[in-house]
Amino acid sequence: DTGVSQDPRHKITKRGQNVTFRCDPISEHNRLYWYRQTLGQGPEFLTYFQNEAQLEKSRLLSDRFSAERPKGSFSTLEIQRTEQGDSAMYLCASSPIRGRNYNEQFFGPGTRLTVL
Amino acid sequence: EDQVTQSPEALRLQEGESSSLNCSYTVSGLRGLFWYRQDPGKGPEFLFTLYSAGEEKEKERLKATLTKKESFLHITAPKPEDSATYLCAVQGTYNTDKLIFGTGTRLQVFP
DSSP: OOOOEEEOSEEEEOTTOOEEEEEEOOTTOOEEEEEEEOTTSOOEEEEEEETTEEEEEOTTOOTTEEEEOTTSSOEEEEESSOOGGGOEEEEEEEEOSSSTTTTOOEEOOOEEEEEO | OOEEEEEOSEEEEETTOOEEEEEEEEOSSEEEEEEEEEOTTSOOEEEEEEOSTTOEEEETTEEEEEOSSEEEEEEOSOOGGGOEEEEEEEEETTSTTOOEEOOOEEEEEEO
């Protein structure tokens, strides 16, 4: 088990461009979460999936953000028309829904986005 | 509104000097309280989950405790490798599965 992986690890883009991030959860983890973290703050919830169903989206998530988990395995987070305020670390986490580690969210290394 | 407040914001300890970090929370029905460690530029690393008041968990030099209003992370005889930001998060009964995080305590342990 290699843990949660995210790609890319770093992304620099110009304002107005679209970006897409990928997250591969721990195998057999049904739930997958996206968070955003800015410097000096704790992670802030964006959205989460159980299998392929998107169960909750934060009110803070603008229409420029969209997430998918088409086959209940990996997930993508797309940001359209990026703004400088989107610069942050985007974190993915996964958790099982049963078993010893039930409800414990394990995080990936994050994707650092810089919007110029 | 569910809220987590951590104190202090930053803490400097000499190696071997024990101390405690505080996490105060307000949540509409606590399903779980979580402690994470985060190193610079990395994702949070899971440490503990606490579910009910009075519960305690230990791991090496760390011990987490929980009351109805707050949690403490006790660090006994810390070493420089314990230097990191420690994050506390809560999961409420009515908030589905999302975690609500505090801003963290930045711990520095110097030799």
